[in-house]
Amino acid sequence: MTPLLSVRGLTKRYGRIVACDDVSLDLYPGQVLGLVGESGSGKSTLLRALVGELESDAGEVIYRTAGGDELTVNALSEARRRKLMRTEWGLVHQNPRDGLRMHVSAGANVAERLLDGGARHYGTIRETVTAWLREVEIDVDRADDRPGTFSGGMQQRLQLARVLVTHPRLVLMDEPTGGLDLSVQARLLDLIRRLARTLGLSMIVVTHDIGVVRLIADHALVMRHGRIVESGVADRVLDDPQDPYTQLLVSAALIP
Amino acid sequence: MIARAVPPPAADAAPRGGFSFGYLDERTKRSIRRGLLKAVAIPGHQIPFRSREMPMSYGWGTGGIQVTSSLIGLDDTLKVIDQGADDTTNAVNIRRFFAKTCPGVATTTRTAAATIIQTRHRVPEAPLREGQILVYQVPGPEPLRHLEPSEEKTRKMHALEEYGAMYLRLYEDISIHGHVATAYNYPVLVHDRYLMSPSPIPRFDNPKLHRNPALQLFGAGREKRIYAVPPYTRVESLCFDDYPFERETWERGCAFCEARDSYLDEVVVGDHGERLWICSDTDYCAQRTETA
Numbered sequence: 001m002t003p004l005l006s007v008r009g010l011t012k013r014y015g016r017i018v019a020c021d022d023v024s025l026d027l028y029p030g031q032v033l034g035l036v037g038e039s040g041s042g043k044s045t046l047l048r049a050l051v052g053e054l055e056s057d058a059g060e061v062i063y064r065t066a067g068g069d070e071l072t073v074n075a076l077s078e079a080r081r082r083k084l085m086r087t088e089w090g091l092v093h094q095n096p097r098d099g100l101r102m103h104v105s106a107g108a109n110v111a112e113r114l115l116d117g118g119a120r121h122y123g124t125i126r127e128t129v130t131a132w133l134r135e136v137e138i139d140v141d142r143a144d145d146r147p148g149t150f151s152g153g154m155q156q157r158l159q160l161a162r163v164l165v166t167h168p169r170l171v172l173m174d175e176p177t178g179g180l181d182l183s184v185q186a187r188l189l190d191l192i193r194r195l196a197r198t199l200g201l202s203m204i205v206v207t208h209d210i211g212v213v214r215l216i217a218d219h220a221l222v223m224r225h226g227r228i229v230e231s232g233v234a235d236r237v238l239d240d241p242q243d244p245y246t247q248l249l250v251s252a253a254l255i256p
Numbered sequence: 257m258i259a260r261a262v263p264p265p266a267a268d269a270a271p272r273g274g275f276s277f278g279y280l281d282e283r284t285k286r287s288i289r290r291g292l293l294k295a296v297a298i299p300g301h302q303i304p305f306r307s308r309e310m311p312m313s314y315g316w317g318t319g320g321i322q323v324t325s326s327l328i329g330l331d332d333t334l335k336v337i338d339q340g341a342d343d344t345t346n347a348v349n350i351r352r353f354f355a356k357t358c359p360g361v362a363t364t365t366r367t368a369a370a371t372i373i374q375t376r377h378r379v380p381e382a383p384l385r386e387g388q389i390l391v392y393q394v395p396g397p398e399p400l401r402h403l404e405p406s407e408e409k410t411r412k413m414h415a416l417e418e419y420g421a422m423y424l425r426l427y428e429d430i431s432i433h434g435h436v437a438t439a440y441n442y443p444v445l446v447h448d449r450y451l452m453s454p455s456p457i458p459r460f461d462n463p464k465l466h467r468n469p470a471l472q473l474f475g476a477g478r479e480k481r482i483y484a485v486p487p488y489t490r491v492e493s494l495c496f497d498d499y500p501f502e503r504e505t506w507e508r509g510c511a512f513c514e515a516r517d518s519y520l521d522e523v524v525v526g527d528h529g530e531r532l533w534i535c536s537d538t539d540y541c542a543q544r545t546e547t548a
Binding site for chain 1: 415416418421423424425427430431
């Protein structure tokens with residue numbers, strides 16, 4: 001099987017500081033990759049470099065499109081990259097306020113990617129939006145309310161619907177459970193896991209929470225000081241860590 | 257069309273009281289005309305221009321006045337309207353401004369007699385013809401501004417034709433009101449390419465922009481932008497397939513001229529809330545009452 005996304009030797013420096021140091025990884029179709037590491041280990045930089053939000057200093061990000069073409073994402077023109085981000089890719093932000101339009105209704109938030117894609121029939125858009133709100137367990141009566149009136153967990157679920165409505169092939173999540181309390185986290189993780197299965201999503205989930213990796217990831221990568229120190233099947237990495245840093249990280253988790 | 261725009265630097269148009277013909281100096285006018293040429297070449301695209309301080313506050317039509325000033329010549333006849341009327345403060349003062357700064361230029365209230373019509377918030381009811389220029393006063397030239405406060409980002413959205421989000425307002429209107437409730441400044445797509453704010457004209461006037469034989473120029477003084485719709489250019493109002501664009505309609509005609517095809521203003525005429533619906537275009541109304 002050929003990987004959906006291949007990263008080769010990605011490096012990003014901020015002046016003297018090397019935030020991502022020669023990072024390579026493969027993501028296969030249908031795979032969920034958990035990227036763990038402490039604050040400042042370069043996880044978010046890696047994610048932002050992948051989506052082209054940051055210009056990398058070295059290395060390649062190669063993506064295989066639905067049409068079978070190989071795209072070097074970090075060498076694409078901005079127009080094509082932005083198009084890719086709105087069609088085949090999806091990014092879920094840690095803070096739903098970064099990913100949602102707070103001054104338009106929840107329904108309009110979900111509709112946006114459809115409209116971006118050229119949908120111009122109100123009836124069908126509304127139907128799709130309603131179906132997606134139901135899918136992420138948001139009361140359809142709230143469709144015309146602003147996301148600002150939603151709880152944190154609802155906002156995060158709304159963000160999921162907004163990203164998934166166009167069935168992206170690759171979803172990147174940055175700390176999707178950050179800032180949520182435990183019961184809400186559990187419900188969200190459950191939802192993410194269910195959607196990943198039913199839609200066959202390929203995902204990269206960045207988190208500092210070992211528990212999140214255990215619950216939703218097939219494969220785990222551990223980052224420290226911008227380098228990947230350990231990589232393997234999630235259960236193996238978490239139950240039998242080889243690298244001293246991973247051992248420390250796993251033993252530091254409250255509920256291992 | 258613009259070729260005629262070079263005004264005669266004639267001797268009788270010499271500066272009066274220290275002012276150039278049309279208030280602006282020749283160099284400024286030339287730079288504005290250059291902006292206008294570019295605007296005509298790229299219909300609907302906003303061109304930055306060196307907007308000058310004018311002897312009136314922003315919001316009073318400084319953009320439109322600068323455009324008119326750089327076009328007007330001795331053989332022109334100027335008409336100025338504000339909300340369709342020739343006799344409101346804004347219109348009267350701008351007309352007087354040009355009468356003072358352009359000695360020898362005729363002014364009129366008749367749409368048919370005018371070569372340049374400067375307007376605030378209306379398109380005249382009487383159809384325009386080739387050779388006429390309609391100059392709009394524009395407060396906010398950027399249709400994407402309420403979605404995206406950053407100029408850098410809106411420019412990128414225009415460049416990449418990312419206009420999907422613009423439909424969100426229509427989507428919300430239909431979801432909440434069951435129809436599109438945007439009544440003025442209704443966004444349009446020009447020449448199948450650029451999204452454009454038609455300035456705060458009522459939705460009623462949007463169809464008049466489409467394939468209009470006259471040249472339509474838009475000037476925003478505070479925001480320092482010029483844009484244009486050349487004659488006979490496609491101008492489409494945004495809509496959904498199942499919710500086509502509709503103009504406003506009234507159940508009555510104008511109280512003076514009984515016109516049913518004209519945009520009507522609701523005027524309160526008594527202490528007990530008595531109302532009158534009358535044409536907003538005063539010239540159109542006057543022509544009709546005269547001929548009747």
